[in-house]
Each structure stands twice: as structure tokens, then as C-alpha cells.
Amino acid sequence: EAQVTQNPRYLITVTGKKLTVTCSQNMNHEYMSWYRQDPGLGLRQIYYSMNVEVTDKGDVPEGYKVSRKEKRNFPLILESPSPNQTSLYFCASSLTERGSEQYFGPGTRLTVT
């Protein structure tokens, strides 16, 4: 089954404790991205990757890091989480970067206290 998986689905952590949210897709998609969803703000892109070893900042990259060492995986790293990073995070992938349908993972609800 074609899908995007994320782990963990729920995470409660404390300020400053490094964490990684994993994302994996099995569709051989080139393009992957991370979004955060906050009430009233819709989805905002954090980082994206057009292919292996190619990543770039989205609209709200501060406080986040990503890597793309393999085509299927695109982890999101919070080196020192802060309460304002409490949000719902979605990973998405698409065949190419140019106007392709995006497939979203199930989401990760992160709470930073």
C-alpha cells in the first residue's frame, strides 16, 4: 500500500530535549516536505527536499533541521525544542516538486512543556 508513515504519532517532551520525528514514504517520490499545522494558520511549510542530499528552507524553518540521506526517509530534527514548537506536524511527499499531488502522513502531535 502506497503510504507516508510518521513516528511517533504523539510526543510530549520538555524544553531543550532534542527530538527527531521520522518520515518515510514507499512511493519512490522525489519531493518531500514538512509542514506544521496551527489553529487559524493552516499548514505552513518548514523544510522541503527535492531529492537525496538536496534540502531547502520553507516558510518557517527556524528551530528545525532536516536531512535526506535516502530517498525514502526525511526526518525532522528539533535540536532544542521550545513551547512555541508545540504543534501538529505533517510530512508529505509527491512524485516531483512541480505541482504534483501531495501525499500526507498521519501527523505527529508534539507538545513541548
Add this chain to the structure above:
Amino acid sequence: GQQVMQIPQYQHVQEGEDFTTYCNSSTTLSNIQWYKQRPGGHPVFLIQLVKSGEVKKQKRLTFQFGEAKKNSSLHITATQTTDVGTYFCAGGKWGVTFGTGTQLKVEL
């Protein structure tokens, strides 16, 4: 930067009533996508519009792309409880700039 505004933010309708959400961009879009997110779920792709003035239908859903390619709309005829959710448009560079969404609630 690119901005995509969506109205209304919320809409409550009685089952059987029609519903429309509007999406407006500050710049011309190469294409626009629409997604639906059920409560507690993730966004799911509905459709993509590319051509100026394009109209596409999916059963009770009608999607339009404006002549100037700066606005779009989604119209649902005779809403059902299964239509409940938040509808997002996405435009901008490579369809990654999302509107703020319209949350639709359908009452029996």
C-alpha cells in the same frame, strides 16, 4: 511573499444545503490544488486545476479556477454529513502555500 487567503474560516450548514469556499492569491498561480482534512485526519488531495477558467466536477463537488489564475472556489451541492472537514486550497510555488482552510460542519 506568496499569500493565499481562504474564506470563510468556518461554515455551518444544514444537511442538503450548498456550501462554497473561496481562495484568493496575492499573485498569479501556475496551478491550484484542493485538499480535504477530516477531523483528526490528514489532508487528502482532491483535485488540481491548471488552466485559466478551468472548471472540474467530482460528483457533488465543483472546482473553479479564475480567469486571472488568482482565485479559485470549491462548491458542494446538497451537503451530506460525510462532507464534514476542513477544506484547504494550496497554490504558490509547487502548490505548497496553503490557505488557512474552511472548516465545514454539517448538521442533520
